[in-house]
Structures are given as structure tokens and as C-alpha cells.
Amino acid sequence: MxxxxxxxxxxxxxxxxxxxxxxxxxxxxxxxxxxxxxxxxxxxxxxxxxxxxxxxxxxxxxxxxxxxxxxxxxxxxxxxxARSEFLSRPLLWAFTGTDHAELRDIMEARMLLEQDLAGLAAERATPGEVDKIGDAVRMMRASIDSGVSILDADMAFHLAVAEGAHNEVLRNAVQLLRNLMRQWIYLKLLIPDVPAQVLRRHEAIYGAIRRRDSEAARKAMWKHLNETAMLVTQMVEQNSGSKKKPRRSKE
Amino acid sequence: MxxxxxxxxxxxxxxxxxxxxxxxxxxxxxxxxxxxxxxxxxxxxxxxxxxxxxxxxxxxxxxxxxxxxxxxxxxxxxxxxARSEFLSRPLLWAFTGTDHAELRDIMEARMLLEQDLAGLAAERATPGEVDKIGDAVRMMRASIDSGVSILDADMAFHLAVAEGAHNEVLRNAVQLLRNLMRQWIYLKLLIPDVPAQVLRRHEAIYGAIRRRDSEAARKAMWKHLNETAMLVTQMVEQNSGSKKKPRRSKE
DNA sequence: TTGACATAGTGGTCAGACCAATATACCATC
DNA sequence: GATGGTATATTGGTCTGACCACTATGTCAA
Structure with missing residues (x-):
């Protein structure tokens, strides 16, 4: 033009x-x-x-x-x-299984966004909303004790944190990113010991939010999702047997 | 059943x-x-x-x-x-589907995302990409000196920073948010003295990225966009003469 | 070289017809 | 009361054909 x-x-x-x-x-x-x-x-x-x-x-x-x-x-x-269904169709997340760089970008974006949401929730959540986060933690504990999947409790926790942040745009965005990763989240939670670890991470995040410690909430969420990213990366590599590709610095 | x-x-x-x-x-x-x-x-x-x-x-x-x-x-x-477009539309739904607090949520989401991008750019941008950020700063200086709109230079700067971050999902997201705010960004840049201030902020961000100081880049970007948010909020209020609505804590 | 015009091709929209599946109601039989 | 059968209305699913709107391309005249 x-x-x-x-x-x-x-x-x-x-x-x-x-x-x-x-x-x-x-x-x-x-x-x-x-x-x-x-x-x-x-x-x-x-x-x-x-x-x-x-x-x-x-x-x-x-x-x-x-x-x-x-x-x-x-x-x-x-x-x-339900909102958790949006973008979670198998066909759509076929992409995340075939392009590792894309999956990493999605995971990283999610880490950054959820870290921000955890920090904001620590500052802004109402007492009722903090209770709701706690309910999700207790729900997960009960799920683990009774041997059922923690997938629903995991979703409920992250959603409650996002609600407590009081930013609709970010909440919606992170929900979509989660939905895109649904298969991987599901597979991750099948690994022995992972549910117990996830519960500990959620407890730490919840504790920081309850104490209104924004920075601790951010760090705890980052730690949690970083572990997720590493587990998912391993799963992807086992799936495809592909070589690890350098990620950063295009040159 | x-x-x-x-x-x-x-x-x-x-x-x-x-x-x-x-x-x-x-x-x-x-x-x-x-x-x-x-x-x-x-x-x-x-x-x-x-x-x-x-x-x-x-x-x-x-x-x-x-x-x-x-x-x-x-x-x-x-x-x-292009593959990078695949997530653009769904992210747009997340960003545009909200109601009255929408502009504030969008501005805040943009602040958080661009802060993250600035921090990542400081860590990851190639020398060529750092140069490109610098080019955009020089372009803005030239635009101010010759009295033309800095809109293009503003866009080029933010885009260059996002490119340097090496995360396609976040880059797309922040582009979408910028587009949503296009009208307000345009009006903001018409205010006397704002272009000079924007240039100073861009220079500070560029400097931090060049020094590879991630935290300083984040802070500088946050400061820049926080000022934008305040200016836009004033414009919105002058536009509508509406009372300032409490934003946080739904209770 | 530029502008005007014609044509072919492509996506966009509409209307109408009909099919396939399901829900609901009613009735008969055991 | 439970089960099975039938009829009807409703809803989504599929198809066809017509036409419109826009764009790309080619040709011709000035």
C-alpha cells in the first residue's frame, strides 16, 4: 500500500x-x-x-x-x-501437541497471567472469595483422600483465584489458556504423587492470599505452574521422542 | 440413565x-x-x-x-x-466479552502483560531486536521534531518490545489489547506534552532492556502504562461526566 | 501510462424443500 | 404401574438453486 x-x-x-x-x-x-x-x-x-x-x-x-x-x-x-469446555475440544488442542514452541508459549503465558492473578487476588479478594479459594483446597484434599480425580478441584481452585483478582479480561483469557491445555493437565494429574504435590502448592498459594501477601502469592503460583510446565514438557518429549530444541534467542 | x-x-x-x-x-x-x-x-x-x-x-x-x-x-x-494467528480470535473473545468495567480491566490487563513482555525482552531480545527497539525510539524522536503524529512510532516501539520477548501468545494478546484501546491511545497522543513524556518513558524502557535489566524494564513499562491509564481514565470521565465508581472489592 | 469496461471466478446470502432425530402425548396391553 | 407402540410437533441437519457482492485479470481506447 x-x-x-x-x-x-x-x-x-x-x-x-x-x-x-x-x-x-x-x-x-x-x-x-x-x-x-x-x-x-x-x-x-x-x-x-x-x-x-x-x-x-x-x-x-x-x-x-x-x-x-x-x-x-x-x-x-x-x-x-460450561466455560471449561470452550476451546477444550480434542481437535483444537491437537495444535499444542504438534508444535512444542507453541505449547511452551501457552504455558509461559499462563504462568505469567496466573502469577499476576494470584498477586491481585491477595490484594483484592473479598473474605467470601478467600473462603472460596479455601473451599477448593479442602475439596482437593477430600478428593485425594477418597481416591477420585482432582481435576475438578484443580479447576475450581484456579477459577476461584482468578475471580478474586477482579479482572474479567485476565480471568477469561487464562480460562481459555487452561482449556487449551486440558489434555495435558489431565495427564499430569494421573502421575503418582502429583496430586499430593499440587495440593501442597495450592495450600501455599491459598496461605499467601489469606495473609494478603501479594508477592508470596505470585512466587507460589509461579513455582506451581513452573513444575507443571516441566512435567508437561517431559510428557511431550516422551510422546514425540523429539530432540530438545533451543528455545530462546532466535539468532 | x-x-x-x-x-x-x-x-x-x-x-x-x-x-x-x-x-x-x-x-x-x-x-x-x-x-x-x-x-x-x-x-x-x-x-x-x-x-x-x-x-x-x-x-x-x-x-x-x-x-x-x-x-x-x-x-x-x-x-x-500463520500459526500465530490461531489463538488471536479466541483471545479476542475473552477480551471483548465483558461489560462496564471493561476499559479498566483492559488497561490493567495491558499493563500486566506489557510489563511481563518488557521484562522478557530484557532477558531474551537478540542484539538485532534491541536495535529495532532503539530504532522505534529514534523514530519517535524524529516524529516529535518534525511535528507529525507519534502514533506509528508508538506502535512500532511496543511491537518491537513484544517481539523481543519471544512469546507469540503474549505478543498476540497485547496486540489485541492495544487494538481495543486504539481510539484512546490516539486521543492521548493529541494532548500537548504527552508525546515528549512518552518518548522519555520509551527511552527509559529501552535503556533497561539494553542493559538487560529485567526488573528495571518491568518497572519502567509499568510506570509508562500507569500514566496512560490515568490519562485515559480522565478522558473517559470528561467524556461522560460520570461519577467515579469504586473498582475493587465487590462487597 | 492511465482509465474504463467486460468477464470470470470466488466467497456471501437467501429461500425453500426435505430429511433425521428427539420430545411429548396418548393409548393399549399386561 | 410399567412397558411398548404410534402419532405429532419441534428442532437441528442437509441439500439445491438462485442471486448478490467483490476481486482479479484481461482488453481496449485515449
């Missing part, structure tokens, strides 16, 4: 009806108008409400379904999924 | 043509048959190859487009995106 000598001009944005519908429908989900478990209006009704053809609407709905936000059932309707 | 007394039965999996097509097309991308920049076959041809109706294919293609894997251009064709 040649530069003009006068005033710079900006391209006119193009969009499609499908994309507009997609964005509008997503905002219903993310903003909470449509809650997990809700049944959204039938296609024939929704396309009239939106003033577009049913085909265009289906394109948007199908996209939302394929990324895990919606679940459509013939004869019944279309339902909103 | 009542349990049977005999042998447990498993549900018969249901699928749709759209989902099958989605899976097959994604595997072309994942496995590298379709590389970034490649133009995939036209819809009318591809639907024949797959043996499905064009509408069903479009649903799959649209989904891939909306998660950032494909880019379709009317009259031209549909192209495979």
Missing part, C-alpha cells in the same frame, strides 16, 4: 453477517446473558430476531459449537456449555 | 457432516498439507471433493475462519493463516 503524501487513510473494515452474528452471540455467552445449561432460542426464531437467513446464522452457531461453546441436539435444541 | 444388570452398553457416537469436514480440514492444517499462506481449493470444488453440499462445507470453513485458521477473501479465495 503506497503511502500518501497528504493525510493517511485507513482501510474500511469489511465484515460478514456470519461474523457479526458470531460476535453478538458470543457476547451473550461471555457476558452471561446465556448461562451454562441454558437453551438458546431455536434457529428459525433466532434468525428472525437477528434479521438474517437461517444459513448465515447456522454458520455462526456451528462455529460456536465446534469450539465447544454450544451443544446442539436434534429435536431438543441448542444449549450453552 | 439406568444401569443394566448385564453388560454395560456404550452410547453410539453421533456426528454431523459439518463436524467431520471440520476435522478433516483441520488435519490438513495440523499435518502441514496446507501451509500458512496456501490458498485452499474453492468452495464449489472442495465440496465436490468431500462429497457434501456447499452449505455444510461452509459451516466447517466458517468455523475454521472464526478461530483464526483461515482467511477468506471474496473474489480471491481462502488462505491458511
Amino acid at each position: 503506497p503511502s500518501t503524501t497528504a493525510r493517511a487513510v485507513t482501510p474500511i473494515p469489511r465484515t460478514t453477517l456470519t461474523e457479526s452474528a458470531f460476535e453478538q452471540l458470543i457476547s451473550y455467552v461471555v457476558k452471561g446473558s446465556w448461562k451454562p445449561g441454558d437453551r438458546i432460542p431455536p434457529e428459525r426464531e433466532l434468525c428472525q430476531q437477528l434479521g438474517i437467513a437461517r444459513t448465515s446464522l447456522r454458520e455462526a452457531l456451528k462455529a460456536m459449537e465446534l469450539v465447544g461453546m454450544l451443544d446442539s441436539r436434534v429435536g431438543d435444541g441448542t444449549f450453552v456449555c | 439406568p444401569s443394566t444388570t448385564a453388560r454395560a452398553v456404550t452410547p453410539i457416537p453421533r456426528t454431523t457432516l459439518t463436524e467431520s469436514a471440520f476435522e478433516q480440514l483441520i488435519s490438513y492444517v495440523v499435518k502441514g498439507s496446507w501451509k500458512p499462506g496456501d490458498r485452499i481449493p474453492p468452495e464449489r470444488e472442495l465440496c465436490q471433493q468431500l462429497g457434501i453440499a456447499r452449505t455444510s462445507l461452509r459451516e466447517a470453513l466458517k468455523a475454521m475462519e472464526l478461530v483464526g485458521m483461515l482467511d477468506s477473501r471474496v473474489g480471491d479465495g481462502t488462505f491458511v493463516c
